[in-house]
Amino acid sequence: MRSRPLRLLGAGSLLLTLAFSLESCFTERQNEGAQLYAAHCSSCHGDQGQGLERLIPPVAAADYVAQHRAELPCLIRKGMQGDIVVNGIHYNQIMPGHEDLTDSQITNLLNFVQTNWGNNNQPYTMRETSELLGRCNGSDGQ
């Protein structure tokens, strides 16, 4: 009977290890996403993701961020232009691409946006981001 608590302890620690290692799959550097947002996005999309009137769409509480989840890695890599609708409002501005970011930086940046400011969406794994970037030939494998 002495082995049962031990087994529980073993299972518990296994779960704990698993939880930690899974978490590290999503993001290793907790603040990198916020820092990348501030450096590369905030000038246009606002320091709280609020956007700018009808010129620049918000990323905070944005339906587009949830609905176009699979397209966002390529959108950041290649930029975009033309009419888009975010939360029912039409926007039409040029967004520059970011060839200077690694796949892992794009992952952390997107995970920051997907889980902050009223967005509560599924984060990306590094592998998933690289796969999604492959669609636009935009993965650097890093």
Added chain:
Amino acid sequence: MTYPLRRAGLLLAAAGAALSLSLGGCSSAPENPVERLPVLGFKSAEPTSAADTLPDPIPAFRLTNQDRQVITNQTFAGKVYVTDFFFATCPSICPKMQSELLRVYKAFEPNPNVLFLSHTIDPAHDSIPVLRDYAERLGINDASRWHFATAPRDSIFALAKAYMTGAQVDATVPGGYAHSGTFALVDSRRRVRGVYDGMVAAQVDQLIKDIPVLLKEEAEAPQPVAAK
């Protein structure tokens, strides 16, 4: 302690106290806030007299705004205005800069004596319809309060210099133009009275404080109505 030594110590203490008082005077704010803004700018002409030290006024200009109205210095006669330089497709500092200028605009929206003038530095792309679309998307429907203006590029770049803003073609930066996010505050006599970094909220706050100072000066010393 002998008498001379004690005396020296007293002297030293007095000197120290005086020094700290005078140093304190360096760092503490003046008791009265600035009642008059400086006159800024460049003086390119030879002074005509010893007293002739004022910088050159903003040169005569002729621009077209988002409503296809011709705007000149006369458009701003009897007004003060805030000006900046941008372009509609600017991917770097413009949205932040224009959102800060929008904050100033909203602070003075009820006051018809405060006008705004944004110059495009990319006139080849920013046609009148593009400027109009940009203004409307920013929420500006009254072109007579905030002009989004265009002119031949050389004229714009010359004006940028007069307003103490850097603007030039630079293929190495995103968007193709290097420019600073400077806001210039201009009085009714075509003089620059303040320059502010539109990317720094604290400086924009200062602009919002300075505009009433300039308006007070304008109201107290009425100028000839025509901006010469």
